[in-house]
Amino acid sequence: MSATKVAKIATHNEGRKLFSSRTATIVVWTITVLWTIPTFGLLVSSIRPKQDIFGSGWWNFFLHPHFTLSNYHAVLFGTGGSSLSGGILPYLMNSIVITIPAVVFPVVIATMAAYSLAWVRFKGSDFLFYAIFALQIVPIQMSLVPLLQLFTGGAHIGSMTIIPKLGIAGKFAGIWLPHTMFALPLAIYLLHNFISALPKDLMEAAYVDGANHFVVFRRIVLPLATPAIAAFSIFQFLWVWNDLLVALTFASGTEEVAPINVKLASLVGQWGSSWEVLCAGAFVTIALPLVVFFSLQRYFVRGLLAGSVK
Amino acid sequence: MNSFLSVNLPKFGQILSALAIFFAILAVIFYIAGKANGRKTKPIATLVLLGPALVLLFAGLVVPAFQTIFFSFKDANSVKFIGLENYTWILHDPNIHQVLINTALWIVITPFATTGLGLLLAIFLDRMKRESIPKSLLFMPMAISFVGASVIWQFVYNFAIPKQPQTGLLSAIVRRFGFTPSNWILTHPLNNFLLMIIFVWVETGFAMVILSAAIKAVPADIVEASALDGAAGWKLFRSITFPMVRSTFIVVLATMVVTSLKLFDIVRTMTGGNFGTSVIANEMYSQVFVRFDQGRGSALAVVLFIFVTPILVFNIRNIRRERSIA
Structure with a gap:
């Protein structure tokens, strides 16, 4: 190929690239703006006075900017009327109380199981691993009713009681436990992928030095598996924080245990009277996941990619 | 504000105690199981590490899945069988x-x-x-x-x-x-x-x-x-x-x-x-x-x-x- 021809193709490509890159930029930014407008509208609404929210669309804010934080004050401290008399803070606390153990428990239990299946091998190790892996096909809906019965009534065969009633329905433990159970198949699968790929020499050197499995687990596996653990933890955090179904089923809607997402969903049903409460409440609800999203985006992506099968 | 604290401090107490109990139990079991030696080392390690996950999966997914299939052949209150109704x-x-x-x-x-x-x-x-x-x-x-x-x-x-x-x-x-x-x-x-x-x-x-x-x-x-x-x-x-x-x-x-x-x-x-x-x-x-x-x-x-x-x-x-x- 002659030099001029190469140069020609090069300029041709340059031209095509330049053009398509400009088109690409315009298309992407147009969609991005469209994608951001709804969230932006909610944010703007949440800082407008009540009568403005009812009286005109949020875009009028830019013509008549009246700014107020009273909606947030009303939502947080419960001065906003009957639909939210105690404020949303108790529910926010409940979400935190639900989420932390519901992330820590499955992560620890799954890491232990994954290490055991990968490195403390016995005849059925592989079979068990695939069986656990296959449990991902069971939708949560299949477990709701039987689990709720287990929590309220225990388990019986005939008149014989196998498991006494646990009495944890409507308590935090009654939400931590289902979240832990439902998280395990995916968590064990992901962590097993990672932990089984740790260097064999390292493990064997530790065993030769006299370390038992528990020491190896704490001193070698846990620190080395941190990236996988972090990725799964973020996925699980989002899953639990944003969950509606498990919380609706296992937490009553009360101020004592219901998470903020459940409260927000119930506020939607009473709109009209509580528009201003709704928009500020929604922002309080999505604030923490958004902070996690923007500050830990790289790990967030990893967690989502890893957890996409759930 | 005070009532807020009196309601919500115990909730944080619940997180702390739940996590403390969880890790304390693990630490004790790990310590005891770590003392085992000889031929029993491996089965004990497997039991301790894998056992909790298996119990939870069994109670939380496997048994309920079969129960739900069972319930689907019964009436509204799960009293009598109604076949494929x-x-x-x-x-x-x-x-x-x-x-x-x-x-x-x-x-x-x-x-x-x-x-x-x-x-x-x-x-x-x-x-x-x-x-x-x-x-x-x-x-x-x-x-x-x-x-x-x-x-x-x-x-x-x-x-x-x-x-x-x-x-x-x-x-x-x-x-x-x-x-x-x-x-x-x-x-x-x-x-x-x-x-x-x-x-x-x-x-x-x-x-x-x-x-x-x-x-x-x-x-x-x-x-x-x-x-x-x-x-x-x-x-x-x-x-x-x-x-x-x-x-x-x-x-x-x-x-x-x-x-x-x-x-x-x-x-x-x-x-x-x-x-x-x-x-x-x-x-x-x-x-x-x-x-x-x-x-x-x-x-x-x-x-x-x-x-x-x-x-x-x-x-x-x-x-x-x-x-x-x-």
Whole structure:
């Protein structure tokens, strides 16, 4: 190929690239703006006075900017009327109380199981691993009713009681436990992928030095598996924080245990009277996941990619 | 404020004590089990490390799944067996027909919408110089719960009676173009599609991020070589880029099918399943917890399970094959 021809193709490509890159930029930014407008509208609404929210669309804010934080004050401290008399803070606390153990428990239990299946091998190790892996096909809906019965009534065969009633329905433990159970198949699968790929020499050197499995687990596996653990933890955090179904089923809607997402969903049903409460409440609800999203985006992506099968 | 503290401090106490008890038990068991030596070392380690997970999986998924299948052959209160009656109800009840049609629409439309749009964005992003800001903003809804997203879109779909100021964005736009807005969420079958838009809004970013990673992984020299051969634009995409990302595309598509099959939150929050918008997962919840018909609810759960299983098996196989190649 002659030099001029190469140069020609090069300029041709340059031209095509330049053009398509400009088109690409315009298309992407147009969609991005469209994608951001709804969230932006909610944010703007949440800082407008009540009568403005009812009286005109949020875009009028830019013509008549009246700014107020009273909606947030009303939502947080419960001065906003009957639909939210105690404020949303108790529910926010409940979400935190639900989420932390519901992330820590499955992560620890799954890491232990994954290490055991990968490195403390016995005849059925592989079979068990695939069986656990296959449990991902069971939708949560299949477990709701039987689990709720287990929590309220225990388990019986005939008149014989196998498991006494646990009495944890409507308590935090009654939400931590289902979240832990439902998280395990995916968590064990992901962590097993990672932990089984740790260097064999390292493990064997530790065993030769006299370390038992528990020491190896704490001193070698846990620190080395941190990236996988972090990725799964973020996925699980989002899953639990944003969950509606498990919380609706296992937490009553009360101020004592219901998470903020459940409260927000119930506020939607009473709109009209509580528009201003709704928009500020929604922002309080999505604030923490958004902070996690923007500050830990790289790990967030990893967690989502890893957890996409759930 | 004081009453607030008196209510919520004990809650934090619950976190701390739950975590403390959990780790204390683990520490004690690890310590005792670590003392074992000789032939028993390995079985004990297996029992301690694997046991908790197996017990939880057994009690939380395996046994309940069989119980639900069992319940689906019994009546509302799980008292007597009624054979396949709950399933014939699903096949013959006109309300459930609407539910099944809606679910079918969801699993056909939303996966293609999210994955297709995600692919388009991924391709265009690849050509852009500064892609990080739009990428973040497009991906952001993924961090928002479906409930939060529903509230956000309430402000778009809000409708006020004519002559009142329209505070909903959609109504205002429609009026600007000289049409009369209708009460969107009550308008069947349009409302189904409006709910799907919320799902697409949340999930497109996910499809985009995964497909974007796949496109970036296409070797640059292959693209350059075919560009030298004269392939460009659509042709380049059809003959080179798409075949290279096809398997990822199918994985994302199948993931979206499963997600939309299990979809519950948007329908529950926006309409509660009323106005002809219910889907299987929502109907299952309504049957069990609103109408207290455990038999029918369980049968719907089983239907969901039957639909989800082949897609998930297919998807997991694909993911594993891709991993083994990579």
